[in-house]
Amino acid sequence: MPATDGAAPRRLGLGALFHASGGHIAGWRHPAARPDGELDIGFHVEMARTFERGRFDALFIADVVAIWGEHLDSLHRTARAEFFEPLTLLAALSSVTERIGLVATATTTYNQPYHLARKFASLDHLSHGRAGWNIVTSVVPLEAQNFGQERHLEHELRYRRADEFVGVVKGLWDSFADDAFVRDVAAGRYYQPEGLRAVQHRGEHFSVRGPLNISRPPQGYPVLFQAGSSETGKDFAARHGEVLFTSQTSLAGAQAFYADIKARVRAQGRNPDDVRVWPGLSPLVAATEAEARQRVAELQELVHDDVLRRLVQDNIGDLDFSDVGLDGPVPEIPSTNRSQSRRDLMLDLARRDQLSVRQLGLRFAGSGIVAGTPEQVADHMEAWFRAAGADGFNVSFPYFPGPAVDFVEHVVPELRRRHLTGPEYEGTTLREHLGLARPARSSEPVEHAGRAQ
Numbered sequence: 001m002p003a004t005d006g007a008a009p010r011r012l013g014l015g016a017l018f019h020a021s022g023g024h025i026a027g028w029r030h031p032a033a034r035p036d037g038e039l040d041i042g043f044h045v046e047m048a049r050t051f052e053r054g055r056f057d058a059l060f061i062a063d064v065v066a067i068w069g070e071h072l073d074s075l076h077r078t079a080r081a082e083f084f085e086p087l088t089l090l091a092a093l094s095s096v097t098e099r100i101g102l103v104a105t106a107t108t109t110y111n112q113p114y115h116l117a118r119k120f121a122s123l124d125h126l127s128h129g130r131a132g133w134n135i136v137t138s139v140v141p142l143e144a145q146n147f148g149q150e151r152h153l154e155h156e157l158r159y160r161r162a163d164e165f166v167g168v169v170k171g172l173w174d175s176f177a178d179d180a181f182v183r184d185v186a187a188g189r190y191y192q193p194e195g196l197r198a199v200q201h202r203g204e205h206f207s208v209r210g211p212l213n214i215s216r217p218p219q220g221y222p223v224l225f226q227a228g229s230s231e232t233g234k235d236f237a238a239r240h241g242e243v244l245f246t247s248q249t250s251l252a253g254a255q256a257f258y259a260d261i262k263a264r265v266r267a268q269g270r271n272p273d274d275v276r277v278w279p280g281l282s283p284l285v286a287a288t289e290a291e292a293r294q295r296v297a298e299l300q301e302l303v304h305d306d307v308l309r310r311l312v313q314d315n316i317g318d319l320d321f322s323d324v325g326l327d328g329p330v331p332e333i334p335s336t337n338r339s340q341s342r343r344d345l346m347l348d349l350a351r352r353d354q355l356s357v358r359q360l361g362l363r364f365a366g367s368g369i370v371a372g373t374p375e376q377v378a379d380h381m382e383a384w385f386r387a388a389g390a391d392g393f394n395v396s397f398p399y400f401p402g403p404a405v406d407f408v409e410h411v412v413p414e415l416r417r418r419h420l421t422g423p424e425y426e427g428t429t430l431r432e433h434l435g436l437a438r439p440a441r442s443s444e445p446v447e448h449a450g451r452a453q
Contacts, residue, residue: 064143128429244275249349281393
């Protein structure tokens with residue numbers, strides 16, 4: 001997809017998915033990892049500055065509002081039982097970084113619109129326009145029981161609630177006009193009253209009067225990230241998302257997703273060029289391809305059998321796998337209330353390649369890993385970018401700090417040599433980094449602001 005006449009050339013976007021324990025389920029066990037880093041703010045600062053030095057567009061903190069897995073047979077063998085609340089963490093990182101975007105996951109199922117509108121507006125102000133919201137509907141059933149519910153909301157209902165939630169949040173962000181706050185000491189007027197409006201929303205799930213008690217975010221709206229890949233999820237992403245995360249295992253699959261989502265965006269009356277698609281990528285860089293592949297093998301050997309079994313069970317459905325042999329075939333799986341796209345992806349992979357439970361678990365644990373020399377990793381990224389499979393990548397490093405430092409020091413310069421990325425940030429806000437326009441304040445009547453579609 002070359003640039004159109006008169007338009008700036010496409011630039012490959014880079015997001016860093018950061019868990020201090022590493023993106024690989026056994027990454028924390030690697031001899032060069034930092035198993036004590038999950039609650040070490042100094043380590044988070046170090047890595048945020050490393051990504052900023054590599055001119056990553058955004059630092060992304062994923063989240064669930066529960067321990068990351070409820071079963072003690074495997075949880076105690078992972079580093080997923082403790083992690084910072086992401087907005088608190090990113091607020092701290094906003095004071096020690098200058099340009100990198102700061103993106104947090106927040107669920108629409110177990111929050112209220114006013115809370116999240118206020119928190120993300122605050123982060124956008126604290127960071128001078130670098131905030132982003134990864135909108136999720138939650139996939140972990142345990143979250144429900146932390147909020148007074150016996151079971152997770154059904155898939156379609158979660159997305160209906162999310163539609164309404166996002167509309168209300170946008171309405172709240174539009175509470176004040178951009179120029180409402182005059183702070184005129186002499187006249188004794190802090191803001192222009194005609195620049196304020198309430199939301200006055202009453203819908204299926206929420207009743208919110210408004211207005212929000214903070215001025216409009218510097219970016220208008222923080223950048224909206226989304227990762228839905230089910231049919232319902234893709235429709236939701238096409239309505240609301242600006243940067244879309246996806247998990248794809250082949251260029252053909254990435255191209256199909258890319259074309260599909262851009263068509264859905266167009267069908268929503270939006271410009272497809274205003275939406276970025278970022279597949280996941282987990283790079284392991286070494287001086288030779290053989291050395292890189294050896295590093296992958298060493299990492300995979302660290303995955304405990306209990307973790308493998310649970311990795312498959314928790315991502316493929318709600319069945320009990322305790323009596324399923326790791327070296328036997330994957331059993332038949334009924335429909336699930338968990339992530340349907342992830343379930344389908346794993347089942348298709350197991351059936352296509354005739355994988356045992358162990359092999360499927362290892363394949364999933366290592367999914368997205370691209371191992372090779374800096375040139376080979378750059379080749380992979382450029383091929384997907386040039387062939388309309390990606391606008392950028394959400395980069396998850398197996399462990400920290402080594403693979404991330406290697407990527408910044410060796411792959412990023414290679415991407416610059418190929419003119420895929422630039423040596424400096426574009427603008428100062430996250431929207432400017434990504435080439436996304438600042439949304440104007442909605443002109444909808446007050447009574448319609450934030451109403452679900």
